[in-house]
Amino acid sequence: MSRGERAGDAGRGESVQPAGIERRVVLTRLAQAGLVVGGAGVLAVLGLRSQGRWSGNGAPAAIPRRDIAQDPSRPAAIVAAGGAIAPMVRAAVDALGGIGRFVTADDVVLVKPNMAWDRPPDMGANTHPAVVAEVVRLCRGAGAARVMVGDVSVHDAARVAARSGIADAARSAGAELVLPDDGGFREAALGGSVLSSWEVFRPALTATKIINVPVVKDHALTRLTAGLKNWYGVLGGTRARLHQDIDTSIADLAVAFRPTLTVVDATRVMTKGGPTGGRLEDVRPVGLVAAGTDPVALDAWGARLLGLDPRTIGYLALAEGRGVGSIAGGDALETVRAGA
Numbered sequence: 001m002s003r004g005e006r007a008g009d010a011g012r013g014e015s016v017q018p019a020g021i022e023r024r025v026v027l028t029r030l031a032q033a034g035l036v037v038g039g040a041g042v043l044a045v046l047g048l049r050s051q052g053r054w055s056g057n058g059a060p061a062a063i064p065r066r067d068i069a070q071d072p073s074r075p076a077a078i079v080a081a082g083g084a085i086a087p088m089v090r091a092a093v094d095a096l097g098g099i100g101r102f103v104t105a106d107d108v109v110l111v112k113p114n115m116a117w118d119r120p121p122d123m124g125a126n127t128h129p130a131v132v133a134e135v136v137r138l139c140r141g142a143g144a145a146r147v148m149v150g151d152v153s154v155h156d157a158a159r160v161a162a163r164s165g166i167a168d169a170a171r172s173a174g175a176e177l178v179l180p181d182d183g184g185f186r187e188a189a190l191g192g193s194v195l196s197s198w199e200v201f202r203p204a205l206t207a208t209k210i211i212n213v214p215v216v217k218d219h220a221l222t223r224l225t226a227g228l229k230n231w232y233g234v235l236g237g238t239r240a241r242l243h244q245d246i247d248t249s250i251a252d253l254a255v256a257f258r259p260t261l262t263v264v265d266a267t268r269v270m271t272k273g274g275p276t277g278g279r280l281e282d283v284r285p286v287g288l289v290a291a292g293t294d295p296v297a298l299d300a301w302g303a304r305l306l307g308l309d310p311r312t313i314g315y316l317a318l319a320e321g322r323g324v325g326s327i328a329g330g331d332a333l334e335t336v337r338a339g340a
Contacts, residue, residue: 067258077292092291105143110207115151129169136173150178192252199236218274247314296325
């Protein structure tokens with residue numbers, strides 16, 4: 001990637017790499033000294049807190065809850081292994097009670113992949129298109145009135161959708177591809193300690209159900225990106241500003257956006273060079289798909305795939321402390337075998 005491309009990425013709001021070694025060291029030392037624990041207050045003093053840029057007038061929109069109650073007779077998270085990608089997706093969802101537990105007739109569903117980077121599927125930078133397609137087919141089979149697939153990309157949205165394979169996969173499975181220029185944005189009340197309100201992708205506000213479909217991969221700042229970090233992709237504005245307190249920002253988003261279901265792509269895992277990647281040697285074939293109603297447990301499971309202790313991932317500890325889910329829930333997930 002050229003220097004010009006990196007500058008363009010930063011201008012669209014999500015930095016490809018940290019802003020510089022010295023800046024990162026300073027921020028790390030401030031955090032260690034306890035000077036950024038206050039999150040929003042400290043950022044406001046530094047002039048770094050931002051409400052984003054939004055369109056429209058009036059009060060910020062409320063974010064509806066789209067999660068469902070835990071079923072004690074079902075696992076909160078499950079892993080599927082063996083076979084092709086589509087059967088693994090189906091096996092994981094079936095083990096949770098089937099798609100009918102999550103999507104019913106007349107629902108408007110947003111399927112939210114990681115679709116941020118101008119990379120082909122084998123690079124592991126975006127959610128595998130076959131995972132997205134099968135989630136869409138399940139929703140259509142459950143009778144959903146409308147299924148949208150959308151994300152707020154870092155690279156050019158149309159180019160990312162095409163090169164990632166997600167555009168063709170979504171449409172062929174019966175979904176409507178919704179890009180930022182199509183969906184638009186509205187200011188929404190996030191209620192977080194850093195994210196009070198921000199410009200949010202409209203489909204993330206209007207859908208009656210949201211299925212989060214992240215990919216597990218390395219990240220230069222957080223060490224892990226999976227389900228909780230994937231909510232950055234519903235934000236507009238200058239998202240790179242949130243990197244000043246990224247763990248708190250992710251926890252704020254995890255509280256605000258409660259998915260109906262999370263389906264995690266670990267068919268191949270980018271082990272370093274994230275989030276953009278670009279080298280096939282950094283991508284490890286894993287051949288797994290996980291799903292569940294506990295997004296913290298699923299992220300904790302993803303952390304272990306990268307050889308990380310999930311208890312050392314700052315945003316996971318914060319999200320668990322706010323009642324989003326359980327880190328321990330991801331320690332030993334049951335595995336089901338997929339059929340043909």
